[in-house]
Structure formats: C-alpha cells, structure tokens
Amino acid sequence: MDLLQDLAWRGIIYQQTDAEGLKDTLGKEQISLYCGVDPTADSMHIGHLLPFLTLRRFQQHGHRPIVLVGGATGLIGDPSGKSEERKLLTLETVQDNVAGIKKQLESIFEFEGENGAIMVNNYDWAGSMDVVTFLRDIGKHIGVNYMLAKDTIASRLETGISFTEFTYTILQAMDFLHLYEHHNCKLQIGGSDQWGNITSGLELIRKVQPESSKAYGLTIPLVTKADGTKFGKTESGAVWLDPEKTTPYEFYQFWINTADADVVKYLKIFTFLSHEEIEQLEKAVQEEPHLRKAQKVLAEELTRLIHGEDSLQQAIKISQALFSGDVRSLSGAEIEQGFKDVPAYTSQNEENLVDLLVAAKISPSKRQAREDISNGAVTVNGEKITDNAYILAESDRIEGKFTIIRRGKKKYTLIKY
Template sequence: MNFLEDLAWRGIIYQQSDEEGLKDVLSNQKISLYCGADPTADSLHIGHLVPFLTLRRFQQHGHRPIVLVGGATGLIGDPSGKSEERNLQTLEKVQENVAGIQKQLAAIFDFEGENGAVMVNNYDWAGSMDIVSFLRDIGKHIGVNYMLAKDTIASRLETGISFTEFTYTILQAMDFNHLYEHHNCKLQIGGSDQWGNITSGLELIRKMQPEGAKAFGLTIPLVTKADGTKFGKTEGGAVWLDPEKTTPYEFYQFWINTADADVVKYLKFFTFLSHEEIEELGMSVEEEPHLRKAQKALAEEMTRLIHGEEALQQAIKISQALFSGNVKDLSAVEIKQGFKDVPSFHAQEAEGDLVDLLVSAKISSSKRQAREDITNGAVTVNGEKITDTNYVLNVNDRIEGQFTIIRRGKKKYTLIKY
C-alpha cells in the first residue's frame, strides 16, 4: 500500500484537484507542501488537528512540510462557514495569537534534517504590500465572476459580505503562489471548507507562474461523530491544545470517553498507529468493548503527542485515582487538574469540625444529615472513610497544605481549599 492509499484507507482524502497528477508526482519525487491556520485565538483546538497531522504524515514519508500561521489573513477573517462578519482583532492580539499557535505546531513537526519543517507567517510578505501593488499584481489575475462562484462568498451575498472578507480568498491564493515561488511548494492541504481558497491559489499559480507550472490541492473531510453531534466540543466548550485552557487530564478524558462507534475512525484520523495495530484495536471494540483498549490507545497516543509523556502519565494517574477514590497520593498540581470543574469551598481555619464543614460547603443539607452521612460511611476525606461524627480536620488532612478532598457517596466530590 503506497502513501496515498494509506491516506485513503484512513478516510483522510476528501477532494483532490488532480488525483492522477499528484499520484505521479509523489511517486517520483519529494515535494514541499503546506497547511495553514489563522490565529483567531491564542490556541488551536482539536478540530484543527487532522490537516496538520496529515502534513506530518507527509513528512514521515520524506516530504517537506511548510507550516503557515496567518498573521495577515488573521487580520482579515475567513468567511468560510460564517454567516456574518468576524470581529476584527488588533495587530498586537493577532501577533500574540501567532506566537501561541506556532509554539503548539512546533511540537508536532520535526524541524531537523533534509526534510525539516519550515514555519512561516504570511504577514512577512503580505503585511508590507501596498494596496496598489496588491490590486495590480495580484487582483488583476482573479476575476470577480470567479470569486462569486465560490460557495463561501455566494452563501454570504444575501446577508452581506464586506470587501475585506470578500478579498480573503485572494490573500490565501497569494500565500500559495508565494510559497510555490520561494519554497517550491507544490501542494496545499486543508479541511474541506478550504477547497475554494485552495483552488483560488491554484488559479493564481496558473496565471502568474510560467506555463506548465504544476501545483495541487487536497482536502480532508471535517471530522464528525457517529451520532451527528459536533466533534471536539464538551460541556465546557472546545477542547484546546493549550494546557491552561484544557488540562492534559481533561484532554486525556475527552479521548478516552470516545464512543465505540467513533473510536476506530479517530484512530485512523489522529494517530500514527499502523494498519495492523488499528485493526487489532477494532477487533477489541467488537469482541471485548468493556476493556476499552481502543479508547485507551487513542487517549494515550493523543495526549503524548500534544502534551508529552510526563503529562500523559500524570493524566493516567489522576484518572486512576478518581476511579478508585484513592486520591491521597495526588500532588497539588494533579488535584488542580483533576478537580478543576468540581464544586469547591474556601475553608476558614475555624472550620475544622467535619460536620460543620459538610454543612458550610453544602455537601450535606444540615448537621443532622451530615451526621447521618458520616455514620453511614458515605463520607471520605482524601479517600479515607470517616465514621466518627466528632472528627476534626487538621493540617495532616491538607494535601501540600492547600487542599482537602471530600467525597459524599460514590461520585460527589468537593474540593476544600485553604
């Protein structure tokens, strides 16, 4: 199975501008290719990952990836998938976002060796271009009728689209042409919503480069869930790559909670596991779903890739502690991750009496209920069952002097902070 056949097996290929031409080029030479992201936030989320992981697959097969973060296009706003105008961000904010995203993407690619990745920012060539040069040298080659035929633009004509967002596809076309000219970039890849922008780039290369210039476009299907709901969203919002926005533990938990109906597809899309490994995990889903081997493999592969081995082991440790209730061995850092979204209560020094604390923290509805809960063995302090209604918490019950974890029943945790 060749490389393109592997991509097809994984379900990664959606559209190609010239399937036979690209197949011929890839079978005879190593190429440079690019994928880009606009810095609409200071972090990517997992919905951005598949195109960049596909770019990484090309690198593993000897091709050179060009990783573009759109400092210029991020100032304009991509109309793709939007029913109304984006709010424009300041240059300072966009540059801050660029730095954050570049750091995240740098962890995915290898920048050393013959096919070491190249990181670029389109503000470096678009930011200094004057309006007359843009109109004469670039705009002259892209017809208005051609642009109006683009779905991203046509879908906005009734509700309205500014000239700013109308020209976005030209800016992205300019990126492809620039990279073709200066980096011998032959292929752009992106999500299926980027097809119109990619083909604009091909059109500009055809118009501006010498006759016979060959470039290609390839898109990847948008990731969906089997039940039809949006991929990459939780009750708390998007699953971010930034560990401050989505902790490694939360990141790990997102993947390990993948439904059986989705897990094999996600293993193909997101991981670099072999066909044999994925097929074996697929059999496990069919024959022994209760073991959740596929989900564990997916969660481990993704957490290791984005956050590293140490963060993965920490996420596994937190998960095991919460499942077993044995939380006393967690560090304060691990507690902050694992209990980020559980109810919390700031205790005063005088609130050492367990019954009083259960009421103050609204863990039990009354002192009578608190005593019943304790007597019935329903209350644990840092994983230890307490049955003494006169129990008074002391400094030894504080993990690293910062936290006490109280559980009522099987799952109701409350984090006491000092």
C-alpha cells in the same frame, strides 16, 4: 501501500484537484506542501489537528511540510462557515496569538533533518505590500465572477459581506503563489471548508506561472461523531491544545471517553499507528468493549503527541487515583488538574466535618450530614470517615492547600485553604 493509499484507507481524503497528477508527482519527487491556520485565538483546539497531522504523514514519507501561521489573513478573517462579519483583531493580539500557536505546532513536526518542517508567517510578505501592488500584481488575475461562484462568498451575498472578507480568498491564493515561487510548494491541504480558498490559489498560480507549472489541492473531511453531536466540544467548551485552557488530564479524558462507534475512525485519522495495530484494536472493540483498550491507546497517543510523556503519565496517574479513590497520592498540581471543574469551598480554619459538609453544600442539612457520615458515605482524601465528631485538621490538608471530600461514589468537592 503508498501514502495516498494509506490516506484513503484512513478516510482522510475528501477532495482532490488532480488525483492522478498528484499521485504521479509524489511517485517521482519529494515535494514541499503546506497547511495554514489563522491565529484567531492564542491556542488551537482539536478541530485544527487533522490537517496538520495529515501534513505530518507527508513528512514521514519524505516530503517537506510548510506550516503557515496567518499573521496577515488573521487580521482579515476567513468568511468560510460564517453568516456574519468577524470582529477584527488588533495587530498586537494577532501577533500574541501567533506566538502561542507556533509553540503548539512545534510539538507536531520535526524541524531538523533533510525534510525538516518550515514555519512561515504570511504577514512577512503580505504585511508590507501596498494596495496598488496588491491590485496590479495579484487582484488583476482573479475575476469577480470567479469569486462570486465560491460557496463561501455566494452564501454571504444575501446577508452581506464586506470588501475586506471578500478579498480573503485572494490573500490565501497569494500565500500559495508565494510558497510555490519561494519554496517550490506544490500542494496545499486543508479542511473541506477550505476548498474554495485552495482552488483560488491554484487559479492564481495557473495565471502567473508558466503553463508547465504543476500544483495541487487536497481537502480533508469534516470530523463528525456517530451520534450527530459536534466533535471537539465538551460541556465546558472547546478542547484546546493549550494546557492552561484544557489541562492534559482533561485532554486525556476527552479521548478516553470516545464512544465505541467513533474510536476506530479516530485511531485511523488522529494516530500514526499501523494498519495492523488499528485492526487489532478494532477487534478488541468488537470482542471486549468493556476493557476500552482502543480508547486508552487513542488517549495515550494524542496526549503524548501534544503534551509529552510526562504530562501523559500525570494524566494517567490522576485518572487512576480518581477511579480508585486514592486521591492522597496526588500532588497539589495534580489535584488542581483533576479537580478543575468540581465544586469548591474555601475554609479558613479547622472545622467539624458535619459543619463543613453543610457549609460547602455537600449535604443539605446537619441531620443529613450526620446520617451520611454514619453510613460511611463520606470520605476525606479517600479515607472513609464514620465519626460525626471528626475535626478536619492540618494533617488532612494535601500540601497544606487542599482536602478532597467525596459524598457517595462520585460527588467530589475540593476544599481549599
């Protein structure tokens, strides 16, 4: 099975500008291709992953990926999917965001070797271009009627669109032309919302380059969930690639909680497992769903790719400790990850357990607290406590900083000192 057949099997291809032409070109030569991301934040989230993972698949088949971080386009703002103007970011903010995103992209691609990835920033060629050059050399080739027919622009005409955002598609077209001329880049890939921008690039190449020039566009479908809820969102917000925003444990948990109805699709599009491996996991979902083998593999593959083996093992350790209740085995750093979003209470001194349960709002009253303890419903660092006179001492503090109280099966509270 060739690359395009594999992409089709995985459900990754949504639109192509010239399917036969691309197939023919890939069969004859190793090409360069690119995908871009605008640095609108200092981290990407999992909604950005699929186009770049697709770019990586091309690299595994011998092609050279060009990873573009939009230091220039990030200053403008893509109107795609927006009903109103974006708030413009400062140059300093965008440059800081570029640095954060570059680090994350480095975990996905191989930058060494014959087809090592190239990372570029469109600010390097667009940032110094004067307006007259832009209008004469680029703008002259893109018709206003052509742009008005673009969905991203047409959808904004009633509510209003600034000239700044109106020209965004021309800037992205200029990226494709620049990479075509300087890196022999023949293919741009992106999410389905980038179709208009991709075809603008092809139009510009067609106008500027000789008739024999060949370039292509390919888009990837929007990732959806079977239940209709938005992919990549949790109660606490987006799932970021930055471990400071979304810890590796939270990242792992997001994937391991994937519904049975979605997990095979996610294995196909987000992992590099073979068809045979995925088919075996699909069989496991059907025959023994309670074991959640597919979800575990999905979580392991993605966490290892983005955060590395050490962070994966740490995430697994935290998950197992929380499931078993053996939280004393965790380090302080692991506790901070695993209990990031649980209720917390700061204690100053050694306290009677009954008083602490009330003060930390774990139990609603002293009477209930005593009843909870007597019934064996309260654990301290995973150890059941049934003595109402129990005093939390220094020995109950993990690394001198934390005590973990659990009431019932699931209600955790983190005590900080």
